[in-house]
Amino acid sequence: MVAGIETRFFEGPPHQKSPHYSLTDFDSGLFRTVGEILAVSLAQGGHAPTFFSQWAYSYLCNGQINPTQLDKNTVADSQLRLLIDQVESSTEQSLQGLTDEILNCGFTGAISVQHKEPIVRAITLHAVLRLQPMLEQLKEGLQLYGLHLLIKQYPEICQPLFVLGGDVTHFLSEKGTSKHQVELDLVNFIQDLLYESEADENGPRSITPARFLQWITGQGHVPLLPSEKKDFAVVVKFNHNCEADFGNHSICYPVVSSCAKTIVLPVKHMKSYSQFRMVLLEAFHLGQEFNNV
Structure with a gap:
């Protein structure tokens, strides 16, 4: 149900989606219904809608766009x-x-190549601000079971239910480098794998978000108390030269330190999502004890 809602009513990159702009759906009250369904799903222990963009979730919390x-x-x-x-x-x-397209986005300056930056800025603001009615209607639906009140009162605690990866720190290379892009791909692979695993969360060997967190940090949940949560983060690092550690080899696995809440990914062996998935799942299933895989 949640996956169907994501496909039908939201758009954007995976895990960074915003409501689809549709005045027809708004006029029919469908975004209110979407909010109610999401509230029921969460209240009954169903799948969390971890596909919201950060700005959309922030709007649900405080009703403001910065x-x-x-x-x-x-x-x-x-x-x-x-x-x-x-x-x-x-x-x-x-x-x-x-x-015509630029003027429809609310840009009122001179249309010339010297003003490309403010033109793009106007398009960006237009794309976001026009979604406010949909988000307001979504908030109405989330009032079911008092969920929206909880989101407003405890935005940081509720954030992992809507935004994936809110408590992950990445040590990325400098922007613009090839290493940086590869590392971003791996971060997205982690999110994709966890999102995909929700469909098989009851399997005996499935890698659910809770089990993944247990593997890396030693605990299967994010702390609820703000005093504990502020110091909690999963650290993702990247090893671009595993040959220096192991010499010539065909495969090596992520290094996990639950005490430091850190996972180091061997970049060479995770270039595609299929490689990443295979290596990570093998490490997860075979590395549950205090020894080397």
């Missing part, structure tokens, strides 16, 4: 993302051909 926290990556609508790409790659002549 423009300083928004950038072009916040835009989930495929047509507006395409418009941003067209603006950024445009020439003076081709930009004039986008005049």
Whole structure:
């Protein structure tokens, strides 16, 4: 049910989605229904909707949008993302051909290549601000069982129910480097694997988010008390040169330290999602004791 709601009513990159812009669905009250279904799912121990973007969840908490926290990556609508790409790659002549689309996004300045940055900014704000009615209706639905009140009172505690990876610290290489992109891919692989595993969370050998957390940190839940939660984080590091540690080899596995709440990923052996999944699952299933796999 939750997966169907995500596909039907939300759009954007995995785990960073925003409501789909649809005045038809809004007029029919469907986003209120979506909120009610999500509230029932959580109240009955069902799947958590961990596909919300950070800004959308923040709006559910406080009803405000902070423009300083928004950038072009916040835009989930495929047509507006395409418009941003067209603006950024445009020439003076081709930009004039986008005049109508740009004006429809609320930009009132001069349309020229010198103003590409404010044009993109206007498109970004337009993409986000027009979703407020859908989010407001979603909040109404989340009032079922008092869920929205809990979200407002305890936003940090409730965040893992809506935003995946809120308590993970990544030690990434410098932006713009090839290492940085590879490391971002691995972080996304972790999120994809945990999201995928929710469909088989009752399997005896499945790697659920709770079991994954237990493996890395020694406890199967995020602390609830703010005093404990503020110091809790899973640390993800990356080993780009495992040959230096093990010499020539065909396979090696992540190194987990539950005391330090740290996992070190062997980048060389996890270049694709299928490789990542195979290596991580083998390490998870074979490395539950205090020894080397």
